[in-house]
Amino acid sequence: MKKALITGITGQDGSYLAELLLSKGYEVHGLVRPASTPNASRITKFMGKIVIHRGDLTNSDQISSIINTVKPDEIYNLAAQSNVGISTDMPEYTGDITGLGTTRLLEAVRHYSPGSRFYQASSSEMFGDARAPQGDHTPYRPLSPYACAKLYAHWMVCNYRDSYNVYGVNGILYNHESPRRGEIFVTRKVTRAIANILSGRQEVLTLGALDAKRDWGFAPEYVEVMWRMLQQEPPRDYIIGTGETHSVQEFVDLAFEYAGMNAATKVRIVKNTFRTMGASVLQSGQTDAARRIEWYPKIRFDSIIKIMVDADMRLNGLEPVGEGDQLIAKYFPDKYWEGD
Numbered sequence: 001m002k003k004a005l006i007t008g009i010t011g012q013d014g015s016y017l018a019e020l021l022l023s024k025g026y027e028v029h030g031l032v033r034p035a036s037t038p039n040a041s042r043i044t045k046f047m048g049k050i051v052i053h054r055g056d057l058t059n060s061d062q063i064s065s066i067i068n069t070v071k072p073d074e075i076y077n078l079a080a081q082s083n084v085g086i087s088t089d090m091p092e093y094t095g096d097i098t099g100l101g102t103t104r105l106l107e108a109v110r111h112y113s114p115g116s117r118f119y120q121a122s123s124s125e126m127f128g129d130a131r132a133p134q135g136d137h138t139p140y141r142p143l144s145p146y147a148c149a150k151l152y153a154h155w156m157v158c159n160y161r162d163s164y165n166v167y168g169v170n171g172i173l174y175n176h177e178s179p180r181r182g183e184i185f186v187t188r189k190v191t192r193a194i195a196n197i198l199s200g201r202q203e204v205l206t207l208g209a210l211d212a213k214r215d216w217g218f219a220p221e222y223v224e225v226m227w228r229m230l231q232q233e234p235p236r237d238y239i240i241g242t243g244e245t246h247s248v249q250e251f252v253d254l255a256f257e258y259a260g261m262n263a264a265t266k267v268r269i270v271k272n273t274f275r276t277m278g279a280s281v282l283q284s285g286q287t288d289a290a291r292r293i294e295w296y297p298k299i300r301f302d303s304i305i306k307i308m309v310d311a312d313m314r315l316n317g318l319e320p321v322g323e324g325d326q327l328i329a330k331y332f333p334d335k336y337w338e339g340d
Contacts, residue, residue: 005072007031007057007105008079009050012180013121015042016337017076017223022049023336024227029070031055031079042180045338057101060108067105068112074230076119077105080150083184084125087146095149102153106160106168117167117230120157123150124174124215124241124282132213133285135239154237161235169229174241174284177304178219179311179340187216187308190252194259195312197266206268210249213281215241218299218307220337225295232293241284242297255305258321259313298331311340 004021008014009030021028028050032040043050053070055062057079067075080098081087087094102120109116127134128141142148157168181188186207196202222240229238256263299307303324310324328335 001025001027002073003027003029003070004074004076005029005031005053005067005070006076006078007101008077008121009052010040010043011078011082012042012178012182012219013176013223013226014076014078015180016178016220017078017226018043018050019046019337020220020223020227022046026074027051029053029066029072031057031066057097057104060104063104064108064112067108067116071113072116074117074119075105075109076121076226077102077153078121080121080146082123082146084144084146086184087144087149091145094145095152098146098149099152099156103156106156106166109166110160110164114166117235118157118160118169119226119230120153120168120170121226122154122170122172122237123147124172124239124284126151126154126172127282129280132245132281132283133243134283135285138285158237167230167235169232169235170237171226171229172237172239173222173226174215174217174282176217176219176222177308179308179315180219181308186248187251187304188312190255191305191308191312193266194255194261194309195316195318197261198259198313198318199316201316204266204268205252206270207248207252208270210252210269211247211280213245213247213283215243215245215283216251216301216304217242217297218304220332220335221297221299225293228293228295238293239284240295242300243284244301245281245283246301250301251305254302255309258306258309258323260321299327303327 004026053066081094125147126140128143130138130141154170160166161168177187193205253263306324310320313320
């Protein structure tokens with residue numbers, strides 16, 4: 001039985017990945033900060049099947065002790081302060097968790113578990129304002145403390161791979177969404193607001209700028225490709241996305257339309273909520289590494305919206321439109337994850 005350690009296991013990606021690995025027969029360990037305990041709802045349903053370790057990426061001794069004890073076959077570093085907007089207010093904290101936290105993990109691997117395969121969740125935000133689409137030869141131009149911290153972590157993985165022979169893989173994943181997306185992120189903020197408006201709990205949705213464009217995929221598919229990356233020889237870096245780009249405005253309009261509402265009457269734009277730093281257009285291009293693992297996304301932009309709106313309507317006790325549920329049944333008849 002293989003053993004895997006997931007940092008950030010209580011998050012969207014961590015919870016899906018844990019379920020995927022359990023379905024493959026792994027012994028799954030998760031690193032959880034004590035402060036994350038109240039937010040562990042995503043893993044409650046399978047808590048008895050995983051081993052939880054209390055620790056913090058700011059504490060080298062804790063990290064080393066856990067890795068030395070578990071000696072996992074695979075490590076998935078998904079933990080981060082991952083909100084771009086928050087990183088502008090808390091750059092030092094973001095750098096400590098998102099950047100230096102990765103170095104602490106790599107050092108622990110080098111000294112206590114050199115046979116572990118290491119996956120680092122890199123980010124398309126590292127490309128910043130580089131011309132779209134971005135690919136293997138696109139220069140990095142980070143525009144936020146979050147993106148800078150992710151780029152530091154990315155290069156540290158490359159350094160440990162080259163200098164210490166650590167099996168390290170960077171997965172540069174573009175935005176990926178699901179019903180488990182945190183409510184501080186714009187996509188989930190939109191779908192939650194729709195359900196709240198329909199149930200009478202909210203009158204309008206307040207947002208900032210809507211012109212940013214992103215390459216949006218479906219999180220359960222993206223954690224599958226994370227696992228596939230660590231099964232390859234030799235280790236290399238991967239850029240993963242759908243190749244399509246859509247604006248936040250498109251997301252808002254389609255989501256409200258799907259729920260039978262007009263976004264123009266329910267969305268209020270407030271200028272002081274505009275993001276001061278961040279990429280405007282992020283779009284993945286075709287890359288050699290992605291072709292090697294023969295990964296192709298099934299769920300596209302409009303389907304993600306339907307799945308998320310249906311899930312939040314159900315969460316609010318409303319009857320979902322149903323198209324999102326049909327898409328899941330069609331493309332994932334034997335899905336590895338439980339209902340959201």
